[in-house]
Amino acid sequence: MTFANKTAIVTGATSGIGLQTSRRLVEAGAGVLAVGRSRAALDELAAWAGGRDGRLVPLEADVTLSISPSRIVAGALDAFGAIDILVNAAGIIASGTVESTSDAAWDQMFDINLRAPFRLMREAAPHLSARRGAIVNVSSVTGLRSFPGVLAYCVSKAGVDHLTRCAALELAPRGVRVNAVNPGVVVTNLHRRSGMAEDQYASFLERARETHPLGRPGQADDVVELILFLASERSGWMTGETIPVDGGRHLTCAR
16 A cells, blocks of 8 residues: 555554554655654654654643644644544553542543544544544554453443444545544553553463454554555545454454
8 A cells, every 4th residue: 555645643643553654655655744742752763753854743642631632633733734534543441340449540440541632523523624634543442342350441432432433424525534443452562551561561461362353453454454444545434433453363262
């Protein structure tokens, strides 16, 4: 796939799926505004892209702040003059049950996983409409299936899925497609950042061999391939889809 003469905003661009999406888009010829919270990680990504004709512009931003959507969109327009693609990849996960999830934990999960993508979609919509562009939201298998112990995360991702479908209907008359990818367990820093110790994480990945029918956790590229397809003109008659890319995890019961 080529993205020559296309421009993209990618949030969560400093790690995991967002990082690999940014790299692959640049390699395919796109201009990318890479949004993340870590200045050091953004500088590292910019250094990697330095020899690629300045096609990657880093932007340090907290996507939950009220000023961030306008800053991010303005940054993309200043850098590239247009917006063709929006990839909402920023997200967090945390453990919690009905009884143990605090209001603060619930609010933080929804601020990052659901409210921030909505607000950025709203801000970018006029510019995506001008280019008949595409939005790809990074959701989760937990948006499609229920799992115990990660209540707020599951509900926030289910919200992302329905946001995707509703926005797809509203933006379709303007030529903007909205789809989501729903990964299973992917080897990234997501779970480590939630506070999972290294020995716990190793056991978690080993357990993923049993819970995913294809017998392994995913890698970022397994998901990025689908993101790029959905962002490309090759998927030009697809919208409102929430697509599992999870080694078959969505086919099973919680275990």
